[in-house]
Amino acid sequence: MRLDRIDLNLFVIMDAIYRERSVTKVAQQLNLTQPAVSNALSRLRQTFDDPLFVRTPEGMMPTPVADSVIADVRKALGLLNRSVGINARFDPLRSDKKFRLAMNDLAQSLVLPRLQARVRELAPSVTLSSFYIDRQSAVEELKNGSLDLLLDAPEVNARDLGQQAVTQLPYVVAMRPQHPLANTDMTLEDYLANEHVHVSSRRTGRGQADIGLHALGVSRPIAMRVQHYRVAEEVVRANDLLWTVPKILANRTNLIQQPLPFDVEPLRWNLFWSRSAADDPANLWLRELMIEVLQPLSTS
Template identity: 25%
Template structure:
């Protein structure tokens, strides 16, 4: 497809592609768009001609997307959702009437700690609103925000794009967690013990190192890390059944210590604190809907201050 051909594309056809992709059926896609199956078939034929690809292949009773179709849909889906939401809101936002879907980037740590309070407020103020949760890595956050795949992401302060705005929510600190009857670790992890312990590290980075990894590698003890995970909530379960020493957010560790045989132990560092913020793209700075969900998140986080 050339750039010239793009101007010949009826953008309403993208709604048809989106509906077929979601429903996997021409009939159901027609029902969703209030179009006849004949009209849907005609639109699909135009799409196939324009993109020079079958786009959907019938497999039994389902219309399965081709690789090109899946790639197209991944790009146009967030854009279509944003356009539809903007048209429905018309520059305003009424949470009580909205059916908008907010896309939030939240780690499993914050899903455990903060999401229940967020959902409670959304249910009370905006019963028609839905939330889609993703857990992007550090490297994915800015691109997903720029591409409209996220409305908000929550996490620590980092050197994100200058177009990414942020607001402080609450603080926490990194702490070690071990099983209650760990044979080596006492009330705190001592620096002279590090070389004899096996560690479980947590990192949301694709290429960089997490907190524990950086700390141990600086001391030449990176080889003592025996397992690295991207799911922080798995750490309490893993250490409770092994001699591994994990590090995680203290608030989350204390939460799990209420029903798992684990305990916390400070690291041999003076300051392991970090701040959690919510982030949004500058283009959404004055968007009424984005402002509303940010307010919901701020209010939910206030219980952790």
């Protein structure tokens, strides 16, 4: 590959196609004609001797070669941008950027309402998309640029990622008013003798309560596992099950709350981003806004 014969603008187009999965959208974003983008893609294919993107019903899907080089392409573009002052500013009022976030349903319910309000106030044409995907996929999508930010537990494998601790949420035990323990001072023996509902996105994931109990050499009986917090709430409303849940969410229900009868670490969330986007003005702006929204949750 002769670097002196390569138009660096081709890599800008490659990055955009990888992100948008559409030649038409890229043409609109970059203010180019669709034939110009198609011609650039043809030249990229010649350069790499690979199709790079294959047309499917879901859009232009990257080949393994495109997947393998996109991180380096983006890193190089970032370095060039910083060197020559391109993209030195992010103007929220004028931007129509589409940010992509990954977080679970609890985080979405606590974060997105206020985040959307702040974004609409500061950047009226910016849009947000939030998804829940497994941690490994989220990390890969951060690295390849398909995601802008991930909000998750500190246990994420954060190599090649930037991160910042942003909030911690203490737990309580919640139950319906008809539960036999609703009007008692719950003991550890009570907690262990009653059945529980547990929320986890993974099929066998442990909760903070299970980790705390393991340190005591005991375990609790879990009658039901679900993936979503709102589902757990409905289950507890209809059954005599205990639910160990962040207090901030329990406060939004009419369930009875009791303190945990043993030590449990709070639910901690970190904000993660690709190191290649660490100095990107748009990513930095969104990170600061997310931190503004998240930090007050710790005191709620």
